[in-house]
Amino acid sequence: MKSSNHRIALLAFAASTALILPAFAQTTPERNAYFGETHVHTGWSFDAYIFGNTKTGPEEAYKYATGQIIQHPMGYPIKITTPLDWMGVTDHSEYVGTVKLANTPGSALSKLPIAEKLKVRTPADIQRIYLWLGYTIVDKKPIKELISPEVAGNIWKENNAIADRFNKPGKFTAFCSYEWTSTPDNRNMHRNVFFKDCAKVPELPFSAIDSSAPEDLWDWMDVQRKAGSELLAISHNANLSDGIMFPTEVDFKGRPIDKAWAESRERNEKLSEIKQIKGQSETHPTLSPNDEFANFEVLTYLLGDPAGRFPTIPGSYIRDAYKTGIAMQDTRGYNPYKFGIVGGSDSHNTGVPYRQENFYGGHARNDGDEKQRMSGHVFAGLDVRLENPAGLTGLWAEENTRASLFNAMQRKETFATSGPRIQLRFFGGWDYSQDAKDVKNREVWNIVPDWLKDRLWVRTAYAQGVPMGGDLPSMPADKKAPSFAVWAVKDPTSGNLDRIQIVKGWTKDGQSFEKVFDVVWAGKRTPDPVTGKVPPIGSTVNIHEASYKNTIGAVELKTVWSDPEFDPGLNAFYYARALEIPTPRWTTIQAKNLGINPPEIVSATVQERAWASPIWYTPTEQARVTAKPGMTVASLQQQPGVTALNDDQLKDLIVGKSTWIRNNATGSVFQVIWSTAGRRLITNVDGTLPQPGQVGDVMHSGELGSPSSYSIKDGKIVTAFGNLPYEVTVYKVGDKYFGARSNEYGYANYEVVPAPINLENLSSGQAARSPF
Numbered sequence: 001m002k003s004s005n006h007r008i009a010l011l012a013f014a015a016s017t018a019l020i021l022p023a024f025a026q027t028t029p030e031r032n033a034y035f036g037e038t039h040v041h042t043g044w045s046f047d048a049y050i051f052g053n054t055k056t057g058p059e060e061a062y063k064y065a066t067g068q069i070i071q072h073p074m075g076y077p078i079k080i081t082t083p084l085d086w087m088g089v090t091d092h093s094e095y096v097g098t099v100k101l102a103n104t105p106g107s108a109l110s111k112l113p114i115a116e117k118l119k120v121r122t123p124a125d126i127q128r129i130y131l132w133l134g135y136t137i138v139d140k141k142p143i144k145e146l147i148s149p150e151v152a153g154n155i156w157k158e159n160n161a162i163a164d165r166f167n168k169p170g171k172f173t174a175f176c177s178y179e180w181t182s183t184p185d186n187r188n189m190h191r192n193v194f195f196k197d198c199a200k201v202p203e204l205p206f207s208a209i210d211s212s213a214p215e216d217l218w219d220w221m222d223v224q225r226k227a228g229s230e231l232l233a234i235s236h237n238a239n240l241s242d243g244i245m246f247p248t249e250v251d252f253k254g255r256p257i258d259k260a261w262a263e264s265r266e267r268n269e270k271l272s273e274i275k276q277i278k279g280q281s282e283t284h285p286t287l288s289p290n291d292e293f294a295n296f297e298v299l300t301y302l303l304g305d306p307a308g309r310f311p312t313i314p315g316s317y318i319r320d321a322y323k324t325g326i327a328m329q330d331t332r333g334y335n336p337y338k339f340g341i342v343g344g345s346d347s348h349n350t351g352v353p354y355r356q357e358n359f360y361g362g363h364a365r366n367d368g369d370e371k372q373r374m375s376g377h378v379f380a381g382l383d384v385r386l387e388n389p390a391g392l393t394g395l396w397a398e399e400n401t402r403a404s405l406f407n408a409m410q411r412k413e414t415f416a417t418s419g420p421r422i423q424l425r426f427f428g429g430w431d432y433s434q435d436a437k438d439v440k441n442r443e444v445w446n447i448v449p450d451w452l453k454d455r456l457w458v459r460t461a462y463a464q465g466v467p468m469g470g471d472l473p474s475m476p477a478d479k480k481a482p483s484f485a486v487w488a489v490k491d492p493t494s495g496n497l498d499r500i501q502i503v504k505g506w507t508k509d510g511q512s513f514e515k516v517f518d519v520v521w522a523g524k525r526t527p528d529p530v531t532g533k534v535p536p537i538g539s540t541v542n543i544h545e546a547s548y549k550n551t552i553g554a555v556e557l558k559t560v561w562s563d564p565e566f567d568p569g570l571n572a573f574y575y576a577r578a579l580e581i582p583t584p585r586w587t588t589i590q591a592k593n594l595g596i597n598p599p600e601i602v603s604a605t606v607q608e609r610a611w612a613s614p615i616w617y618t619p620t621e622q623a624r625v626t627a628k629p630g631m632t633v634a635s636l637q638q639q640p641g642v643t644a645l646n647d648d649q650l651k652d653l654i655v656g657k658s659t660w661i662r663n664n665a666t667g668s669v670f671q672v673i674w675s676t677a678g679r680r681l682i683t684n685v686d687g688t689l690p691q692p693g694q695v696g697d698v699m700h701s702g703e704l705g706s707p708s709s710y711s712i713k714d715g716k717i718v719t720a721f722g723n724l725p726y727e728v729t730v731y732k733v734g735d736k737y738f739g740a741r742s743n744e745y746g747y748a749n750y751e752v753v754p755a756p757i758n759l760e761n762l763s764s765g766q767a768a769r770s771p772f
Contacts, residue, residue, distance in 0.1 A: 030458045031396040036086035039344030044097040048348035052364035056350040058089040062166035064351040073364035088177030093207035097155035182212040188240035196230035196406040213252045218268040236273035238281040243312030246321035262336035275391030277362040283319040305381020313722025323512035326571040331745035340412030340613035343391025354419040359586035412469025417610040420494035426576040426612040429465030469613040481566035487558040488578035495580035496553025506572040509630035509665040510744030519561040522554035539582040546592035553581040569627030575614040679707040
């Protein structure tokens, strides 16, 4: 038997809230959870000023973060529910502070001739100034007087001086930071840039006026790093990027994505924002139809609400990016999407509402009044009732200082919450609880229960396992699957916990898959014997009274879990998600205040949550052999007599017919009916009725009596999913037909097969996928 100190390289679990110390704690090797803000705007951002935030700047933002009362742009007092441990003010670097200074009598800028064009005297001036400044950025014709070192440079220096004044090591950390605000064609490509040391910052920040390409931002960051300035970027609102935040084929400049691009992104862009006022970016129900909690604060919107357009879903969400990243790793040898998770606000009010009961909007006069919000007011094409409270970032760090917190960001030991201060730990490693010969006699999800009593489990976790944001070490030869220790404790002022889940993604032959495991939950619920899903916890919410009772759920949840479906030959990632019990949404609370019914456009309740950054698994070359790779297009094309079908041959193969297709990566067999009117329908998967989401993103609305469109063009079968077109090339080899889908990295995974005579024993238990 192993010694007690080596019983698991992962550690099993116990957790003691005594390890969670207050913000002024001294250095601790177990690290503390420090909560803070990565994304907030003040009246120094030109759009915030035009929205009506004319009285407050970075100084008031730090006052608010530390618990002081400040004024909302509409004149009423606001106060944070619980002070933060740290913050970075991220005003837009484009023309930062200039509109405010032009309208401030006596300022140096107000005395320049250009100031007259920036004066806000009437409501019409607001629209005029906003469009004028915006178009100078889009048209790449910046106003030279406003970007000069004498103007922009001095404002940047003042921003950093304010951060230095509020930075109190051990008590409160203020970062020097800003937002790079690239918005090409109404697509959100914004990044928040954080510096480790305010004494080592450039004279001017790099803005979208300099370039709207993220590749140029990363190059500039590399130059700053060589000059001694440590910095990192945080992408935000991927959900509003129209599919371009996480590309797979070409970069922003239209160049093929390669290893150098991936390395540049991973080096500079360590984190991505998963939740803020304008929705969440974890996943979308279309991408994750088997995830019953995916429909959480989903926002279908493009910045400015351009007429006739709606956002592309693939390429716009973090879980999808993680799956894309490991597929690229598996097929191309690089992964640009190994980033950690943070939460933020994007409030333009200087102050930030983090709680449902304290929501006062995020865009000054445009959503700052309760009656206005609840009337269905539309701001820039957005019904403001679709907004939601801000997210928070948790950092596991040794102490509350710039260096320690920044290092936590760098190593991605970060987690995010939807607003409450849920604390979440997540570690991974290999089970050494017993000799290998004994493991087979144990339930894989019930290992090492003695660790649950060990108050020092976190110390062992760091010594023998890897925390969130890390990579599992190579799998020992005698181990069967990785194990994960997960722990969450509720916010004392919020709802109890419902459950903790582990989200797994993996890839095979260019396809990517996901599954959500319920690993520990409150109460005596029993998982469904077929699906494995734990039933809903129920609800204590009284919608009419906008209240709830904490009589269900748990204060703390913890467990050790081993992956029962682990394949050592496949790339994978895992992250933890903790959910609260249902509580009233802010719209329900404010409807009660006004004596009206809650709006039907949004849910009356919400399940707040927390997300941990992932832990990645990469197989060794020896383990990869066991994966038995499938057929690639390159190998297919080397076969004698192979031909790619043209339009006429494709029409003859499918139009007005039914075909049976096997996904050779999973073994699943399914039927597709092709109409002569350009519609197709999936009617059978492994001998059973297709279930919603069984076929994942590939089937896109082709199952359960909901046909989707297809067309044949330039030798391809073309379908669309989430507003993104996909193409299938069909090859004929002898009397066989093989299909290769455009987003499966050069694999020809699909084969037309004869109609089965007996479907009863076809079920493979894996997700069916079709290119058609």
